[in-house]
Structures are given as C-alpha cells and as structure tokens.
Amino acid sequence: MSRSSAGVEDRIVARTVDLAEIPIIDFTPFRHGGEAGKKAVAEAIARACTDIGFFYLKGHEVPERILSDAFAQSARFYHLPEDERQKAAATLKWYRGWIPMPYRGGALDRDSRLFEQYRIQADFSDRPDPDPVFHRPNRWPEDMPEFRAACEAHYDAMLALSRDLLRAFAIGLGLPEDRFDGYFDLPICQLSLLHYIPIPEGSDVEVSNTVSHTDEGPLTILAQDDVGGLEVKRLDGSWIAAPPVPGAYTINIGDMMMWWSNGRFLSNYHRVRNKAGVERFSIPFFLNPDADTVVAPLPELVERDGGEARYEPVHVGTHLKRFYARLEKQAGDFL
Numbered sequence: 001m002s003r004s005s006a007g008v009e010d011r012i013v014a015r016t017v018d019l020a021e022i023p024i025i026d027f028t029p030f031r032h033g034g035e036a037g038k039k040a041v042a043e044a045i046a047r048a049c050t051d052i053g054f055f056y057l058k059g060h061e062v063p064e065r066i067l068s069d070a071f072a073q074s075a076r077f078y079h080l081p082e083d084e085r086q087k088a089a090a091t092l093k094w095y096r097g098w099i100p101m102p103y104r105g106g107a108l109d110r111d112s113r114l115f116e117q118y119r120i121q122a123d124f125s126d127r128p129d130p131d132p133v134f135h136r137p138n139r140w141p142e143d144m145p146e147f148r149a150a151c152e153a154h155y156d157a158m159l160a161l162s163r164d165l166l167r168a169f170a171i172g173l174g175l176p177e178d179r180f181d182g183y184f185d186l187p188i189c190q191l192s193l194l195h196y197i198p199i200p201e202g203s204d205v206e207v208s209n210t211v212s213h214t215d216e217g218p219l220t221i222l223a224q225d226d227v228g229g230l231e232v233k234r235l236d237g238s239w240i241a242a243p244p245v246p247g248a249y250t251i252n253i254g255d256m257m258m259w260w261s262n263g264r265f266l267s268n269y270h271r272v273r274n275k276a277g278v279e280r281f282s283i284p285f286f287l288n289p290d291a292d293t294v295v296a297p298l299p300e301l302v303e304r305d306g307g308e309a310r311y312e313p314v315h316v317g318t319h320l321k322r323f324y325a326r327l328e329k330q331a332g333d334f335l
C-alpha cells in the first residue's frame, strides 16, 4: 500500500453502490472474438483504467473451484486457534506466512488496521543467486497440504490471467501486444489471504479496516467474498462502494501501470470498511515485475506526450523492499 492519505475526504461515508462507474467487462471476446473482439475488450479496459482505475472482469475462465478452494482454505486457517496460526507466522527475516492483526484491543483510530493476512509469493529459491528477500520459499501451516495446494493453484491462475491482462493493457495503450512481456520472467508477485473483523458498531467514522491507499504494482486482481466493504475514490474525492459481483474479479491498476502509461491510467485510492457485522475474507493477487526491472514511463508514450515524462524511473526491488520495511513497522511487535 502506498501514498496513504489522511485527508479530510477519508471521513466521508461512501455512497451506496454505483456499479455504473466501475464497469463490468466480459473478457471472453479477448480470447475468442478475433482481432476485433480483442481490440474492443482492450479499449473498454483502457477506458475504465483512465476513468477510475477499477473494473470488474467476468468471462475470465478461471474455474470456480480454484476460487472456492482458496476461500475454504483461508477460512480454515483463520479459524485455527492463535497458537496454531502462530506456527506459520512471518518473521522479519522470512517475510511470508501469517501476519497477525496489529490491533490488539483498546480504542480504535484511523490507523488500527483491522485485518490479518497470509502472504504467499513465488518460490524462486532454486534459481542461481536468489535474492534473499524476493526469491525465498514460502511458509506453510503444519499438516495442511490442501491449504498449500489451493494457494498455489490460485496463484498460478492469477499469474496466467495477469499475463493476458497485460496484453490487453498494451493494446489499449496503442502498443504492441507483447510490450510488457519482457518485464515478467521471474515476477515477484504476491497472493494475500486477508481476513477482516467487522468494525464495531458505533465506531468513529474515521475507523476503517485498511486506510486509503493505492497499490504498488502494475495490477491487482481481487477476489472478494460476498460481504462487501471495498470502497473506491472518485475523481471528485467522494467514495463509492465496490461490492463483489458474482463470478467477477475486482481489478485495479496500481502505481507501476500508472507510471508506465505516463499517467494515462489511474492508480486509484481505495480502502476497506467492513460494516457488515460479520467477518470478511478477500484474496488479492498483486502482480509485480521482475525485481531488477526499472519502471519508467514508456518512451513511445512519452514521445506522444510531447517528450514530457511525468514520473521518475523506479527500481522495482528497491521500491518493494522499502514497502516491506514499512509493513514491518506496522506489524510492530508481533513479528
């Protein structure tokens, strides 16, 4: 998460559902509709990324079973007693596995962070010269082989879908379809199993489960359960609900796609407020490029913009390590 804002607009309560502003896009023609279908889908995605930075994707062809297994295993893990969860806890040196909720009771405020997470990344530990932070094995809970299988299947499905979406972004930006492919040989993506407690009734309006933030990487594919609570900021500063749409992933652009596109696509602010009175589960997949990639506005787009690059180049590994360090601080004494 980045660019947390403590602005007054965070206090404003979200309007009810407005699906018209976050379009539902059917991906089927991208894969099966010939060149015209591909172009139409890519243009619809580009429009959504320009207008609000979010869209729903149906027709993605990810088997329903992959999703239901991941949610079932997530619930199973989070319903284990704390000392069992603790056995798979992330540490400062091994930043994968369970990260407890920082909030341990007492008064709630806007920074309380009312969620726990389980972080899974790719395992590149068998590569020559692995990076000690990004190319590690995962941590897995004891005696839960189905948990590992479900997470790995979901991770693989999300990475495959991301590769197609990157092609749609490229076409939507008027670039060759394979423009982004070279940045994703050993991509350091992350799958997070998130578990949100409900915000206690009567809490101050400032209290949310996650603060307003943008995502770091180029793209996030989010699976939500049916509870709702995700909110997205409109360009005028007001908030709208982005409830789950059955059968669709909620997808958003992160900072790196905004930078690559030289600002054509918007990495938009969002937050979670679970006011439903019941626990909420979600599973975001954060696509990231290879650790040694430098993300900068693409030269061909800069040229179209009269030579003005709107963002500085950013080294992915350095940038994400900084982000990990911030997370460590948030997780505080519990790691």
Ligand SMILES: O=C(O)CCC(=O)C(=O)O
Pocket (backbone or CB within 6 Å): 001, 192, 194, 210, 215, 222, 224, 229, 230, 270, 271, 272, 282, 283, 284
């Ligand atoms: O759980 C959600 O709905 C969104 C989570 C999110 O925004 C994040 O983890 O970056």
Ligand SMILES: [Fe+2]
Pocket (backbone or CB within 6 Å): 001, 213, 214, 215, 270
């Ligand atoms: Fe996010």
